[in-house]
Amino acid sequence: MEQQARRQGLAGIIDSFWLQGMQAGHKNTFDCIKAFSETDFTEDLKKFDVPTLVLHGDDDQIVPIGAAALRSAKLVRNATLKIYAGAPHGLAYTHKDQLNADLLSFLKT
Secondary structure, eight states, X not given: OHHHHHHHHTHHHHHHHHHHHHXXXXXXXXXXXXXXXXXXXXXXXXXXXSOEEXXXXXXXXXXXXXXXXXXXXXXXXXXXXXXXXXXXXXHHHXXXXXXXXXXXXXXXX
């Protein structure tokens, strides 16, 4: 019952993600996924020389937190890692209030 209610609450977000994908086109979406999943940004991340906020949900089913946020935060000097408990890939929708507060706090430091 709880899962069903959760899914119903996210129906608009799911529809929005679907619409974005359909507007991008199949080939474009595939090429984008291929590029970001096969490109090694390690050397680029090591060159960051400004304070950087790294955000990630620990329930992201699209981008593994270990391969993304945890690794990035170790590679970027002066990185601040913020992990959102229970947050999915679309945390900008599901955790927008917390995200906005964290962004404002980071910008003020």
